[in-house]
């Protein structure tokens with residue numbers, strides 16, 4: 001008996017390889033991508049083109065607030081796109097005003113400008129600061145070491161990480177850097193040209209490092225004293241990820257200081273989770289500065305379009321309806337506790353686990369023997385091992401892994417994630 005099985009086709013078609021080949025030929029290679037091609041998702045799970053399922057704790061880098069293929073988002077997209085998708089900012093429309101009103105209600109007295117990404121939101125803050133200081137000849141913005149403020153030319157000038165600037169010099173003038181969480185250093189860094197200080201409440205790309213309450217309150221005091229704008233980049237750590245709308249609200253909630261409850265920055269950048277996957281960015285400016293950018297001084301063709309705003313309104317509505325701020329806090333602290341237990345059990349691999357709500361960083365040990373054979377960064381090798389185990393996560397720098405899952409991640413899913421991470425730690429522990 002022979003040849004019961006039909007012979008394989010002359011070319012065994014590997015879909016993954018053909019997708020990668022098409023990218024190699026046609027897509028500018030500015031990203032280091034993982035060897036994964038994803039096809040569909042549902043909630044906190046995604047499937048690759050070969051049908052393998054992953055628990056997604058990367059959340060599209062803190063974007064998919066309601067998970068993948070949210071029926072609520074789909075319904076909002078269908079409803080609004082059947083009415084009006086785009087009109088430009090030459091005209092008024094209902095969704096943009098409603099979204100601005102809700103954001104002002106969540107932050108404090110002020111006004112909102114809409115754009116399409118985090119980088120543009122930061123860019124708006126830079127322009128706000130320049131306008132504020134212009135007549136006095138002040139223009140300089142201080143940012144913190146290990147910060148991240150987007151990939152535009154001003155964004156990489158603001159970002160205090162050499163790797164994003166390299167090859168693109170000269171930088172946009174008017175940005176200087178200072179150590180993070182160090183008040184004395186901020187004071188020492190001021191010059192007569194300084195007009196603003198910009199920080200993230202929790203540094204994301206820099207490795208999940210929260211600002212301390214003392215730092216936030218001290219910077220507020222310093223900015224008041226020197227007539228500087230205190231600007232915050234809430235693009236990654238905002239939108240209820242830490243359990244409160246903005247990370248500074250979470251960081252300051254237990255502070256006994258009288259000024260903690262009244263703390264507000266003067267400007268705030270938002271994006272990522274704001275649209276739950278639909279591109280939208282925004283910045284809020286506190287009341288006294290909200291009218292600095294008058295007619296004709298700033299703009300965006302797509303910014304605040306009815307479709308994006310309808311989706312963002314739906315995301316906010318679902319976050320409230322389903323109590324997702326509380327969920328982020330509870331499931332986040334459960335996951336953090338589980339991971340801390342794992343760190344104690346696998347000290348040769350995991351050095352520290354830290355975070356707030358559903359923004360969690362796993363810091364790896366310096367030398368992990370299992371990774372010695374490859375020259376790839378430990379964070380990349382660890383994430384590859386997680387992929388093998390069926391879990392998506394996001395590297396930050398060379399030694400930190402970020403978990404930025406949907407805000408509706410369930411406790412059972414968090415437990416499952418901890419189990420998958422444990423299986424990888426067990427493989428790597430000597």
Ligand SMILES: *Cc1c(COP(=O)(O)O)cnc(C)c1O
Pocket residue numbers: 116117118119120122148149150151200204205233234235236237271272
């Ligand atoms: C992602 C990010 C940005 C840039 O957002 P894009 O939408 O990629 O332009 C800016 N700031 C922070 C803190 C971010 O995490």
